[in-house]
Amino acid sequence: QLVESGGGLVQPGGSLRLSCAASGFTFSDYSVNWVRQAPGKGLEWVSYILTTSTTMYYADSVKGRFTISRDNAKNSVFLQMNSLRADDTAVYYCARIRGATLGQFYMDVWGKGTTVTVSS
Amino acid sequence: QSVLTQPPSVSAAPGQKVTIACSGSSSNIGNNYVSWYQQVPGTAPKLLIYENNRRPSGIPDRFSGSKSGTSATLGITGLQTGDEADYYCGTWDNSLTAAVFGGGTKLTVL
Numbered sequence: 001q002l003v004e005s006g007g008g009l010v011q012p013g014g015s016l017r018l019s020c021a022a023s024g025f026t027f028s029d030y031s032v033n034w035v036r037q038a039p040g041k042g043l044e045w046v047s048y049i050l051t052t053s054t055t056m057y058y059a060d061s062v063k064g065r066f067t068i069s070r071d072n073a074k075n076s077v078f079l080q081m082n083s084l085r086a087d088d089t090a091v092y093y094c095a096r097i098r099g100a101t102l103g104q105f106y107m108d109v110w111g112k113g114t115t116v117t118v119s120s
Numbered sequence: 121q122s123v124l125t126q127p128p129s130v131s132a133a134p135g136q137k138v139t140i141a142c143s144g145s146s147s148n149i150g151n152n153y154v155s156w157y158q159q160v161p162g163t164a165p166k167l168l169i170y171e172n173n174r175r176p177s178g179i180p181d182r183f184s185g186s187k188s189g190t191s192a193t194l195g196i197t198g199l200q201t202g203d204e205a206d207y208y209c210g211t212w213d214n215s216l217t218a219a220v221f222g223g224g225t226k227l228t229v230l
Contacts, residue, residue: 033219035165035219042122042206042208042221042222042223042224043157043159043165043208043210043221043224044221045210045218045219045220045221048219057217057218058218059218060216060218093164093165095165098170099153099170099171102152102212102214103151103152103153103212103214104152104153104171105152105153105155105210105211105212105219106153106155106167106170106171106210107155107157107165107167107210108167108170108176110164110165110166110167111164112163112164113164
């Protein structure tokens, strides 16, 4: 399973670090990504990290502000969020990625999410 | 504005069949596999279909997926009130170097 933590209320321009702890599978064998959902809106992909941390991708909306990382020894993935804006307010989910290539990309295990609210 | 296009809502009576379309382009659906997710409001998304038409274990065969060209379709037969949820298609976009989702379709079982 995946369990997110670290969400909360933060002022515009502030920072927050989300964590996602994995259990029940060999974490280092899987790529992971973050997906968010603003209130009343659809799913928005945020960021991806490869098993070995050698490749990361970001949505244009967060590029330059968010950084994804992982610690395979601690079975965890992180999302460092800086320069937060009101439109970053959302539930943030981490999800395990399957598929031998990006063309076969799908997310088979999801956490329950952690809520980030950016407001003054 | 989502990269993949889905109808905002569909509805059908219990026991009937419904299909949800997902339209994309050659940079995403046209050259990659499509997955589908079910989300009951207030809960996390759940994988329904992967690699266009494969079902994870535990997903009933009432759910099916198909792909043709730059479009994909989710089919649900024998509709039940418990199927009421939001459904999302997703895939990788080679031009954006990003995962993309449809805007979501709200299924109402009348």
